[in-house]
Amino acid sequence: MTPTISCDDLAVTLPGASGPVHILRGVTLAVEKAEFVSILGTSGSGKTTLLRVLGGLLPASGGTVRCDDTAISGPPEGVVTVFQDYAHSLLPWRTVRRNVALGIEARLPKSERDERVDEALTMVGLLDRAEEYPWRLSGGMQQRVQIARALATRPRVLLMDEPFGALDAMTKASLQDQLQQVQELTGTTIVFVTHDVEEAVYLSDRLVVLNGSPADIGLSLEIPLPRPRHQITTKERPDYLELRHRVYEALGHTVGEPARG
Amino acid sequence: MKREKERGGTPVRGLLPLILLLGLWELTGDPASPYFPPPSTWVDGLRPLVDGDKLLPAIGQTALTFLLGLSIATVVGAVVGTLVGASRPIDRALSPSLEFLRALPAASLVPVAALVLGYTTQMKLVVVVLPATWPILLTCRTARRTLSPVLLDTPRTLGLSRWHRTTKILTPALTPAVLLGVRVAAPLALIITLLVEIVTRVDGLGAVLGAAQASFLSAQVYGLLTIAGVLGFLVNWVVTRAETAVSRRMRGTT
Amino acid sequence: MARRVNLLGAAVFVLALVLWELLVRTSVLDFTYLPAPTAVGEGLGELLANGELLGALGHTLFAALSGWALAGLVGVAAGSVLGLVRPVWTYSMASLEALRALPIVAFVPVAVLLFGFSVQTEIMVAFYAALWPIMLNTISGMRTEPRMLESGAVLRLSKAAVLWKIRLPGATAMIVVGLRLGLSVSLVLTLVAEMVGNPAGLGFLLVEKGQALQPGQMFAAVFVIGVTGIVLNGLVMGAARLAFRGQMASSGEAA
Ligand SMILES: Nc1ncnc2c1ncn2[C@@H]1O[C@H](COP(=O)(O)OP(=O)(O)OP(=O)(O)O)[C@@H](O)[C@H]1O
Ligand SMILES: [Mg+2]
Numbered sequence: 001m002t003p004t005i006s007c008d009d010l011a012v013t014l015p016g017a018s019g020p021v022h023i024l025r026g027v028t029l030a031v032e033k034a035e036f037v038s039i040l041g042t043s044g045s046g047k048t049t050l051l052r053v054l055g056g057l058l059p060a061s062g063g064t065v066r067c068d069d070t071a072i073s074g075p076p077e078g079v080v081t082v083f084q085d086y087a088h089s090l091l092p093w094r095t096v097r098r099n100v101a102l103g104i105e106a107r108l109p110k111s112e113r114d115e116r117v118d119e120a121l122t123m124v125g126l127l128d129r130a131e132e133y134p135w136r137l138s139g140g141m142q143q144r145v146q147i148a149r150a151l152a153t154r155p156r157v158l159l160m161d162e163p164f165g166a167l168d169a170m171t172k173a174s175l176q177d178q179l180q181q182v183q184e185l186t187g188t189t190i191v192f193v194t195h196d197v198e199e200a201v202y203l204s205d206r207l208v209v210l211n212g213s214p215a216d217i218g219l220s221l222e223i224p225l226p227r228p229r230h231q232i233t234t235k236e237r238p239d240y241l242e243l244r245h246r247v248y249e250a251l252g253h254t255v256g257e258p259a260r261g
Numbered sequence: 262m263k264r265e266k267e268r269g270g271t272p273v274r275g276l277l278p279l280i281l282l283l284g285l286w287e288l289t290g291d292p293a294s295p296y297f298p299p300p301s302t303w304v305d306g307l308r309p310l311v312d313g314d315k316l317l318p319a320i321g322q323t324a325l326t327f328l329l330g331l332s333i334a335t336v337v338g339a340v341v342g343t344l345v346g347a348s349r350p351i352d353r354a355l356s357p358s359l360e361f362l363r364a365l366p367a368a369s370l371v372p373v374a375a376l377v378l379g380y381t382t383q384m385k386l387v388v389v390v391l392p393a394t395w396p397i398l399l400t401c402r403t404a405r406r407t408l409s410p411v412l413l414d415t416p417r418t419l420g421l422s423r424w425h426r427t428t429k430i431l432t433p434a435l436t437p438a439v440l441l442g443v444r445v446a447a448p449l450a451l452i453i454t455l456l457v458e459i460v461t462r463v464d465g466l467g468a469v470l471g472a473a474q475a476s477f478l479s480a481q482v483y484g485l486l487t488i489a490g491v492l493g494f495l496v497n498w499v500v501t502r503a504e505t506a507v508s509r510r511m512r513g514t515t
Numbered sequence: 516m517a518r519r520v521n522l523l524g525a526a527v528f529v530l531a532l533v534l535w536e537l538l539v540r541t542s543v544l545d546f547t548y549l550p551a552p553t554a555v556g557e558g559l560g561e562l563l564a565n566g567e568l569l570g571a572l573g574h575t576l577f578a579a580l581s582g583w584a585l586a587g588l589v590g591v592a593a594g595s596v597l598g599l600v601r602p603v604w605t606y607s608m609a610s611l612e613a614l615r616a617l618p619i620v621a622f623v624p625v626a627v628l629l630f631g632f633s634v635q636t637e638i639m640v641a642f643y644a645a646l647w648p649i650m651l652n653t654i655s656g657m658r659t660e661p662r663m664l665e666s667g668a669v670l671r672l673s674k675a676a677v678l679w680k681i682r683l684p685g686a687t688a689m690i691v692v693g694l695r696l697g698l699s700v701s702l703v704l705t706l707v708a709e710m711v712g713n714p715a716g717l718g719f720l721l722v723e724k725g726q727a728l729q730p731g732q733m734f735a736a737v738f739v740i741g742v743t744g745i746v747l748n749g750l751v752m753g754a755a756r757l758a759f760r761g762q763m764a765s766s767g768e769a770a
Contacts, residue, residue, distance in 0.1 A: 057665055074668070081669045088662035093684050093761030102680065103670030135765060153670060275609030282610075296629055350523070357524035358531055365741040366699070368706040372721040373733055376548045448618075456620040460710050467620070471711060474624035482624055490617035497616055 306480025342401025558731030582641025594653025652693025656686025
């Protein structure tokens with residue numbers, strides 16, 4: 001199977017206050033069709049940077065980035081990024097419905113567009129708030145609007161940057177399950193950035209850990225847990241706990257010592 | 262871009278079009294043109310005024326009206342703004358009347374003031390003071406309203422007299438707001454000063470400008486316009502500098 | 516948001532008028548040409564009855580609004596270009612700031628010189644006065660939130676769509692502020708142009724009534740000018756709220 005989105009020997013250098021800063025070096029990653037890959041790493045390790053390169057928002061300084069065997073220059077067709085800061089990525093003057101329609105309104109006739117928007121809003125459970133303005137919604141709801149906006153375009157690849165980072169545990173769990181259902185239904189390839197180890201293990205088919213400075217991939221781990229997964233039973237399985245243990249170790253925690261921030 | 266912003270403003274390269282335009286005007290302009298005399302003739306146009314010793318006194322009168330008007334406006338605006346900001350009932354009682362006064366365009370006051378007060382310097386001052394008061398009054402009102410009550414209660418518990426409370430606590434706390442208002446009011450006051458002078462022809466640069474236009478001395482009109490521009494630029498520069506300097510000192514160096 | 520009627524404020528306003536009336540009647544305020552509020556009311560009646568007022572108001576509004584509308588078109592277009600195309604901004608902003616330092620009223624004599632005692636003078640002056648606030652507000656409005664632009668990019672909107680659907684709507688609230696400021700200055704400058712240039716409209720009416728020693732009618736005209744300003748501003752706000760509901764609501768100017 002050919003990878004949907006991939007990078008090979010990727011390097012990223014960005015201008016810093018005192019000269020250029022090397023942020024990523026030698027990152028090689030290939031994501032298969034319909035795969036769910038998580039990218040883990042501590043704050044500032046370069047997760048967002050990697051995702052921006054994969055999404056065509058930031059040019060690589062070295063190495064190659066491909067989407068279906070064509071080199072990426074600018075956001076490719078069918079690859080949609082969901083940003084970490086939902087508050088600034090929605091258009092405050094558009095209602096939820098019109099925000100979700102933003103990516104498809106120029107391409108589809110009105111009836112089909114409405115259908116797609118309804119479908120996307122149903123998937124994230126916000127159909128009843130369609131006529132509201134996004135700034136009148138809670139943070140979690142706004143993030144769901146952003147996800148619905150991406151889903152409405154029927155993307156092949158969804159790049160998500162800590163989409164549930166700012167949410168409480170309960171909302172987070174329910175959104176995680178919604179995301180799983182959506183992926184099962186649509187077969188979308190998902191690259192999911194997070195710093196939450198439990199979340200990464202629970203959701204992924206595979207996870208990679210970014211560490212070092214400049215960062216590269218320190219650990220790449222298959223997660224062969226059976227699907228569908230369940231918040232309680234899956235997280236009680238011994239193999240889940242074992243995988244979680246290994247990821248924590250890869251992030252620098254050791255058994256017997258109190259956790260470091 | 263960010264760095265240019267921090268160093269305070271727009272790149273000087275941006276003056277290029279203006280310089281080119283003036284250069285082109287100079288090269289292709291007809292010195293006898295009644296509409297667009299080239300820049301070099303402007304100085305000659307001003308010469309009769311300089312020789313007749315009229316230009317400097319005119320600038321002086323404009324500057325005097327402007328400074329006096331702005332000072333009165335600052336005092337009135339600061340006092341009324343502080344009062345209105347200190348008490349909601351006073352605010353509610355006065356705001357409709359103040360809003361209505363604010364809606365009267367300065368230009369429409371000029372003939373009225375001229376009729377009631379005559380063609381005098383007092384008349385000029387009244388017309389300048391009214392519009393220039395608003396920005397100061399408004400910033401002062403907001404600042405007084407949002408002033409922390411603790412700041413005012415602490416000295417009271419320390420037993421400071423009312424006079425000392427006003428001079429030592431209230432005045433320094435509101436000074437940045439007053440200056441912010443002055444920064445907006447100063448260019449406005451200059452514009453209104455020129456406006457009164459152009460309309461009523463009572464003394465000053467505006468009167469000279471109006472007279473030059475009435476006798477079709479186009480080169481002189483452009484020369485005076487340039488002087489007015491320099492005055493405007495100076496006023497802007499001074500108030501902006503003063504405002505940043507003072508507010509930086511008041512807030513500490515952070 | 517329920518708007519309570521400010522009874523206290525209205526009472527003070529009326530009280531001030533009554534006080535003014537009394538002071539003039541009792542000659543405590545002793546200016547030869549200061550009319551009492553009742554005299555102003557009479558003046559308003561006279562101006563309305565002989566039709567002078569409406570004619571003058573129409574003329575002034577025509578000139579001010581033409582100049583303002585023209586400034587709206589030019590200002591938004593030029594402001595967009597300046598705000599969006601970096602090199603254009605770099606190589607012209609300083610010139611614009613230098614020009615802006617020229618006090619606008621000083622241009623009135625220049626306009627009279629160039630266009631004579633005509634309505635064109637008024638329109639040009641109104642145009643020039645309104646151009647600045649509109650253009651400068653458009654420029655700063657064009658500083659769009661970068662994340663919104665990236666959203667447009669990942670949804671693969673065309674350049675035109677990004678401008679039309681993200682940048683311009685994002686700048687709308689600022690542009691409306693510029694249009695409101697522009698409208699009030701163009702009204703003021705039209706009056707000035709009428710006082711010293713074209714003898715027509717409300718500005719000339721004021722001067723004329725002053726020379727005819729008719730303070731009541733004069734104050735009435737000032738009153739009408741004030742009300743006109745308030746009404747125009749209200750109309751612009753109302754129109755903006757109707758046309759750009761979302762933009763105005765999201766910027767806190769709730770409908
Ligand atoms: N536009 C930029 N210019 C220069 N340096 C940047 C830029 N954006 C990010 N960086 C730097 O790149 C490094 C990685 O940033 P990045 O945003 O990718 O981290 P992250 O892993 O997403 O962190 P977090 O979990 O906090 O979101 C940081 O050291 C940051 O300072
Ligand atoms: Mg990040």
